[in-house]
Amino acid sequence: MTMRRTQKEIPPSFVSAPVAGVASLIVPGLGQALARQLWRGLLLLASLATSIGLFLWRVGDLAPHEVGLVAKYLKAFDRRELFVGLFTLGIVILWLGIAWDAYKQVKTDHKGGAGVFFIVLALLFALGWQVGEIDLYKMITEIPDAWGPIQRIAWPWEAAIDRDIEMIVAGAEILSPCDELPPPAAPVEMPDEPYVVADPTCGDLTTREGVTEIPGTQITLIGRNFAPNTETPIYWADPLGNEFRLRSEGAYLSVMTDENGAFEITITMPYRLIPPSSEGRQIHIVEARQIASVGGAHASTELMQCIEGIVESIIMGMMATLFGIVFSIPISFLAARNLMSGSTVTMAVYYATRMVLNIIRSIEPLIWVLVAVMVVGLGPFAGILALTVHSIAALAKLYSESIESIDPGPIEAIHATGATRLQTIMFAVVPQMIPPFVSFSIYRWDINVRMSTVIGLVGGGGIGLVLIQYIRLLDYRSAGIAVWFIAITVAILDYVSAEIRQRFV
Amino acid sequence: MLEIKNLTKVYGDGTVALHNVSFDVEPGEFLIIIGLSGSGKSTLLRCINRLIDPTEGQIIWDGVDITAADPQQLRTIRRQIGMVFQHFNLVKRSPVLTNVLSGRLGYVNPWSSVLHRFPPSDRKMAMAALERVGITDQAYKRADELSGGQQQRVGIARALMQQPKMILADEPVASLDPVLAHSILNHLENLNQEEKITVLCSLHYLDLIQRYATRVIGLRGGEIVYRGDRKAIRSMTDEEFKEIYGEEAERVSVGPHDGGVSL
Ligand SMILES: Nc1ncnc2c1ncn2[C@@H]1O[C@H](COP(=O)(O)OP(=O)(O)OP(=O)(O)O)[C@@H](O)[C@H]1O
Numbered sequence: 228m229t230m231r232r233t234q235k236e237i238p239p240s241f242v243s244a245p246v247a248g249v250a251s252l253i254v255p256g257l258g259q260a261l262a263r264q265l266w267r268g269l270l271l272l273a274s275l276a277t278s279i280g281l282f283l284w285r286v287g288d289l290a291p292h293e294v295g296l297v298a299k300y301l302k303a304f305d306r307r308e309l310f311v312g313l314f315t316l317g318i319v320i321l322w323l324g325i326a327w328d329a330y331k332q333v334k335t336d337h338k339g340g341a342g343v344f345f346i347v348l349a350l351l352f353a354l355g356w357q358v359g360e361i362d363l364y365k366m367i368t369e370i371p372d373a374w375g376p377i378q379r380i381a382w383p384w385e386a387a388i389d390r391d392i393e394m395i396v397a398g399a400e401i402l403s404p405c406d407e408l409p410p411p412a413a414p415v416e417m418p419d420e421p422y423v424v425a426d427p428t429c430g431d432l433t434t435r436e437g438v439t440e441i442p443g444t445q446i447t448l449i450g451r452n453f454a455p456n457t458e459t460p461i462y463w464a465d466p467l468g469n470e471f472r473l474r475s476e477g478a479y480l481s482v483m484t485d486e487n488g489a490f491e492i493t494i495t496m497p498y499r500l501i502p503p504s505s506e507g508r509q510i511h512i513v514e515a516r517q518i519a520s521v522g523g524a525h526a527s528t529e530l531m532q533c534i535e536g537i538v539e540s541i542i543m544g545m546m547a548t549l550f551g552i553v554f555s556i557p558i559s560f561l562a563a564r565n566l567m568s569g570s571t572v573t574m575a576v577y578y579a580t581r582m583v584l585n586i587i588r589s590i591e592p593l594i595w596v597l598v599a600v601m602v603v604g605l606g607p608f609a610g611i612l613a614l615t616v617h618s619i620a621a622l623a624k625l626y627s628e629s630i631e632s633i634d635p636g637p638i639e640a641i642h643a644t645g646a647t648r649l650q651t652i653m654f655a656v657v658p659q660m661i662p663p664f665v666s667f668s669i670y671r672w673d674i675n676v677r678m679s680t681v682i683g684l685v686g687g688g689g690i691g692l693v694l695i696q697y698i699r700l701l702d703y704r705s706a707g708i709a710v711w712f713i714a715i716t717v718a719i720l721d722y723v724s725a726e727i728r729q730r731f732v
Numbered sequence: 733m734l735e736i737k738n739l740t741k742v743y744g745d746g747t748v749a750l751h752n753v754s755f756d757v758e759p760g761e762f763l764i765i766i767g768l769s770g771s772g773k774s775t776l777l778r779c780i781n782r783l784i785d786p787t788e789g790q791i792i793w794d795g796v797d798i799t800a801a802d803p804q805q806l807r808t809i810r811r812q813i814g815m816v817f818q819h820f821n822l823v824k825r826s827p828v829l830t831n832v833l834s835g836r837l838g839y840v841n842p843w844s845s846v847l848h849r850f851p852p853s854d855r856k857m858a859m860a861a862l863e864r865v866g867i868t869d870q871a872y873k874r875a876d877e878l879s880g881g882q883q884q885r886v887g888i889a890r891a892l893m894q895q896p897k898m899i900l901a902d903e904p905v906a907s908l909d910p911v912l913a914h915s916i917l918n919h920l921e922n923l924n925q926e927e928k929i930t931v932l933c934s935l936h937y938l939d940l941i942q943r944y945a946t947r948v949i950g951l952r953g954g955e956i957v958y959r960g961d962r963k964a965i966r967s968m969t970d971e972e973f974k975e976i977y978g979e980e981a982e983r984v985s986v987g988p989h990d991g992g993v994s995l
């Protein structure tokens with residue numbers, strides 16, 4: 228006998244179709260409720276309310292200074308007429324759609340009517356576009372501005388090599404701001420040594436007020452006894468140790484020395500980088516630096532830092548995996564249903580363990596790092612801790628599932644040969660456990676090394692820490708090296724872990 | 733060699749799987765146990781080597797009461813009783829040879845064998861057992877790479893490693909193609925006739941029962957409802973068979989020539 232799909236008997240509507248329509252026009256969803264479609268009505272009402280609520284929130288954002296809903300709405304319409312106008316139309320259509328839906332519900336025996344939900348979807352999509360600040364135009368047009376950094380990140384290897392260079396350096400001290408005390412004295416002029424004289428030796432740094440820039444004091448630099456006919460960049464060092472090359476209208480500032488090794492140039496004091504709150508006399512240094520000679524190539528400090536960082540990351544991942552495995556094995560027994568189904572007490576332990584593991588697992592390692600940093604401070608240990616915690620939870624779950632799926636047949640068979648308990652475990656249980664165990668452990672190792680490259684971004688040590696430092700210094704070349712190292716490591720790891728796992732499964 | 737006296741098994745949930753079952757097994761028999769699904773066949777066989785602890789009754793093996801045996805005695809008794817399973821119960825990921833060698837675990841030193849170390853004599857014996865069931869060439873494959881019929885032959889080889897006096901076979905051919913069933917049962921019959929190994933086997937197909945059994949016991953609802961010797965079985969009709977199995981039994985064609993009754 229074949230089963231026949233029985234049509235569920237639907238109770239007739241309380242009201243006629245036009246009444247239901249009008250009811251929903253007055254209170255959206257009421258018509259559906261009257262047509263004995265309470266859930267549909269509530270869902271539609273909730274959709275409409277959500278759309279309107281989100282819309283009003285956006286309107287409020289677009290017109291933060293206006294008072295009153297109408298004023299806000301008009302202002303918002305002024306600013307984004309397309310969005311506000313279309314959305315208003317959309318809401319009206321949805322409202323009418325709900326009324327039409329109520330009418331149809333009665334008319335056509337509760338059939339069809341997915342159309343009204345498409346209106347809801349369309350509205351939510353439009354809102355999502357707005358809330359997400361999706362701006363394809365900006366994405367395309369601003370590529371040229373980002374092009375420089377992108378290129379440097381994409382091919383950073385120039386920064387991987389350093390050359391020994393001999394520099395001719397001389398500088399002058401500049402006080403900022405000027406005060407009653409005498410400004411720093413000019414350096415002693417020596418016949419053979421290079422020197423720089425600044426005039427004046429005190430002044431104001433460039434600052435910004437709102438969008439207007441207030442340029443700093445102009446200073447004339449006169450240099451003597453430098454190498455002749457050589458490009459000479461000008462550097463600035465502030466009291467905090469920030470050191471950078473001066474720019475003038477975007478381009479790096481440098482000056483050519485004449486045949487006597489002398490130069491003269493006027494500079495504008497750069498932006499202030501130190502907080503305005505810092506007190507006391509602040510002595511800045513302006514320096515002329517010449518490259519006198521270029522020696523052999525060797526790995527740059529940045530390259531070495533990246534190598535150290537990636538090694539640290541890989542070790543962090545390995546340590547976390549190791550700790551994770553060690554701790555998760557005993558826990559996985561507590562989380563295996565087939566082992567714990569003996570009594571109510573063990574079942575309670577099972578549920579408690581499961582719950583704790585699920586909670587730990589649902590918190591990302593990136594967040595665990597923040598917790599770990601609070602406890603043990605910045606550095607690789609925080610990263611290891613965070614990854615370990617997450618690994619324990621994840622591995623315990625995977626292991627316990629493989630314990631649950633173990634085949635009892637072989638255990639029975641080995642037991643029946645007269646084998647001892649230990650023999651039974653070694654011959655029937657372990658062989659079944661090893662493949663998933665190895666597979667999951669390698670998989671976790673893969674994840675951990677991968678994660679270890681990014682948890683440094685929030686203070687967990689390793690290459691991530693190196694990377695975020697370069698990014699903060701806008702040193703895109705060195706950042707590029709770090710990014711490349713991460714990509715290469717992850718790619719190798721991907722391949723290796725897939726290979727190993729394939730052997731075992 | 734085996735006496736079962738008033739055996740009763742009540743499971744934890746109150747299911748009475750066996751009720752007051754008594755029978756003897758003589759050396760060299762090929763005793764087949766028949767009965768509907770759920771009639772207690774597996775329970776009976778598992779009580780004999782105490783994979784399941786009986787609730788009441790005695791099982792006397794060569795004068796020793798298995799139900800009262802201490803762990804050391806139990807180990808010695810178990811290793812004399814080979815067991816073959818419906819689903820083969822091989823360790824799927826281990827090589828065939830390891831599966832066969834594991835039949836030796838009741839004999840070897842429990843500690844050294846834990847590291848999968850077996851004396852060379854046992855390895856030779858394992859190859860001989862594989863040869864006996866005709867699958868020497870599969871020795872180094874993983875067990876799950878073999879076909880069903882081959883896997884069951886590994887199961888028999890494993891039981892052989894115990895140098896058993898008796899083999900318990902719980903529906904050894906139920907998950908095999910009917911044609912393969914004869915091949916497996918032939919192997920068991922050879923062991924029974926040549927090595928004088930007693931066989932206790934549960935089976936469903938009437939034609940197989942008639943072909944191999946030297947004696948039959950029928951179970952129904954955990955009680956013995958039929959006892960028949962070779963002659964009685966040969967002349968057993970479908971009607972009698974149905975009486976043991978209940979009315980649901982229907983004729984199913986098994987093998988190339990005979991018809992049989994099955995569930
Ligand atoms: N572990 C158990 N716990 C509770 N009841 C069980 C258990 N194992 C078997 N039973 C019950 O005991 C009865 C006998 O089961 P048994 O497996 O011995 O039957 P069987 O004759 O081997 O059946 P089949 O032909 O299906 O293998 C059945 O009613 C079964 O439901």
Ligand SMILES: [Mg+2]
Pocket residue numbers: 773774775902903
């Ligand atoms: Mg059974």
